[in-house]
Amino acid sequence: MSGFIIGRIKSIRYAVKGLFLLLATENAIITQSVIALIFVGLGFYLDIDRVEWALQILAIGLVLSIESLNTAVEKVCDFIHPEHHEKIGFIKDIASGAVTFAALTAFAVAVLIYSPYLM
Numbered sequence: 049m050s051g052f053i054i055g056r057i058k059s060i061r062y063a064v065k066g067l068f069l070l071l072a073t074e075n076a077i078i079t080q081s082v083i084a085l086i087f088v089g090l091g092f093y094l095d096i097d098r099v100e101w102a103l104q105i106l107a108i109g110l111v112l113s114i115e116s117l118n119t120a121v122e123k124v125c126d127f128i129h130p131e132h133h134e135k136i137g138f139i140k141d142i143a144s145g146a147v148t149f150a151a152l153t154a155f156a157v158a159v160l161i162y163s164p165y166l167m
């Protein structure tokens with residue numbers, strides 16, 4: 049049982065380390081985080097309600113999570129095949145497509161939350 053708990057604590061440590069690595073080294077994550085902070089500020093400024101906060105937090109988490117996984121896919125691709133290859137291009141493109149799905153979802157959520165406040 050104590051081995052299980054120590055294993056879980058180690059996993060959390062690695063996961064937090066990964067979070068800081070993303071924030072310290074990845075321009076896409078830094079950019080998305082700045083955009084997220086702007087929307088957090090806008091949320092406070094316009095005093096959005098609890099449900100709107102929950103939706104905004106979900107949208108931000110979705111984009112940052114998918115962007116992080118896209119970054120991981122790019123790193124694996126560059127590690128296993130640094131040279132140009134049609135299949136690597138395809139894999140990277142569809143991973144980016146996942147980010148686009150998330151970004152479009154977040155955009156729709158932002159329009160639904162903020163359009164009534166700005167009219």
Ligand SMILES: Nc1ncnc2c1ncn2[C@@H]1O[C@H](COP(=O)(O)OP(=O)(O)OP(=O)(O)O)[C@@H](O)[C@H]1O
Pocket residue numbers: 076122129130131132133134136137138140141144
């Ligand atoms: N090894 C490769 N072989 C074929 N095409 C590639 C390769 N590397 C990148 N590409 C093409 O270039 C695009 C951009 O790849 P890249 O790895 O530069 O990602 P990025 O979106 O610019 O991310 P970042 O800015 O985070 O590095 C890919 O979506 C793919 O179409």
